[in-house]
Amino acid sequence: MLHLVAIVIKTLSFTTRILFMIFSGLIISELLIETGIIKKFEKKFEGIAKLANLPPICGITLVTALGSTVSADTILQNFRENKKLNETEVLLASILNSTVMPIRQTFTYHLPVILPMLGLYVGLVYISTLWLGFLVLFFFVVVAGRIILKRGDTTSAMVEKNILAGEKSLKKVVKKSVKRFIRIAIIFVVTTFAVFTLMDFGLLEGIKEFVAPFARLLNLPPSIFLPLAAYIASPIVGFSMISSLLQSGAICEREAIIALLFGSIFMLPIVYLRYNFPLWISIFGFKLGVLRGLINLSFLMLTRVLVLALFCLIA
Template sequence: MVIAALIDTLGLLWRELGHPLVRLLTFISIGLIVAGFIEAMNWTRKMSVVAAPMIRFGHLSDLTGAAFSMAFFSGVAANTMLSEAYEQGRLSKKELFLANMFNSLPAYFLHLPTTFFLTLPLIKGATFIYIGLTLGAALLRTLGIAVLSHFLLGPENLTGKHGQREAESVNFRLAGQRTIVRFKKRIRKIIRLTLPVYIIFFGLSEAGMFQLLEEVMADHLTWLAWLSPKAVSIIALQIAAEFSAGLVAAGVLLQDGTMTYKEIVMTLLIGNVLSSPIRAVRHQFPYYAGIFKPRLAMQLIVFSQSFRAFSIALVALLYFFLVM
């Protein structure tokens, strides 16, 4: 009996803690290697061409442009690139925050296929409205940061330290050696930070802390009395369970004609905003703390999530008042 219980406990720890942690560290390691190699090969200027007009207008550096391009394929690699540049003094703290929020658009596209194919079977035509509005919010965030950066960063930022090694010729072998050296140094620090943070958050999750917070939020939605009880129930599911749970409920109510496309879309947008804070701290912080210092990671999450919530709330208001 004791051995069986021990095996079950070890199995649970591996499924809920070990495997997710190994997976997280694997993706961070891949991101470190990719970002390190790109930097070693001096490809940042070439990669920044994708967002060149916005980069120039926003007085952002080539490193920010390269991170923007990389974020379409790997958010970990993009953030790793920004983190290393900041720690090496080649990126100011101000630009680090701006660059992190500037990557809203590629980060959105990275998760778009999953979101689209999850929503389409459940809410059908409303999917295109919901996706269009959330995409508009992501585009608004990126364009907004470009405008904000134009005033917060001076033109001299375009010709900063990040371009000093541009003329250096580096072959693949030398770049690989530099990448390995930097990876070994960086991964040790990341593991030292990530392990305790992830274990603490796992303990909080197992103790029911996040579930309790989600239930408290779900139970205090009286200020949404202007919405129908069915809409409030969908939002409560999004907060207390998962986005997919709210989608299923929305799909059922849409199918039986209880709610219209507009009501479904508005409800999902509101639930998106309200469910974001806890999910960001629960899922995003352990990964961010492995790339940035914990305090800086929390600051980045607060700024980016606040900006995200504001943009979604704005497009929701426009949709509510402009669409009959």
């Protein structure tokens, strides 16, 4: 019983901050739609959206993603439910939103955390690989948008120029947002609880045991197995342990890079299972949420596999 309570507390602790961002995004999106403010911002950022034949309205969510991708995705779903974007436009726009993540993370995580821990060379290779993955995603959105979507034939183009049919009070906006928020919150909390329960019953340990034989095939020294497992469970802990091995000379820079890239291939699915999939399913629904996650995960893993293969070929 106490064990179950601990999982519940962990779930609530993990989801509280994210649910706050989702609720904020719902309020913002309702206000943007109901007051017509969004029309004032579309022109400034519609150029990037136009590259993928996305409606101009997607430009504002791209800018929002610089601050919070959760809020940006929530706004997209609101546009979808208000018939201003169709499912395909929401999918591509959401993936486009994720491509700005490296910009924010460079100043909040990469430069202050990764580089000091891993050193200039190892840190830059690792960060560049992360950037490459999102760059590939960006080109995917552009190419897919130009193939699937037709310029000037998007849903938002059929929306009346004046979105505001009649001013609504803040009270009504909040009421509408709360109704949608409750549905999203229930799905997110329940899904997260299920994932944490699976993790607690040994799913993560099984993954760690699965990784070790493959690490040996890459000729990684045994001293890096524990840091590698730690990295898969918690990147920050893994960074610090690998940093210690580098400084002591137990491993070389090439081995550190291979270990990080190899570990990230297994770490990504765990992160997506614990966080991204529950979040996107709660926002977009099961079908679109899963598809959204699989596309992102596939391209990010593919780029890391290719870079890993390159370093494994280096003598």
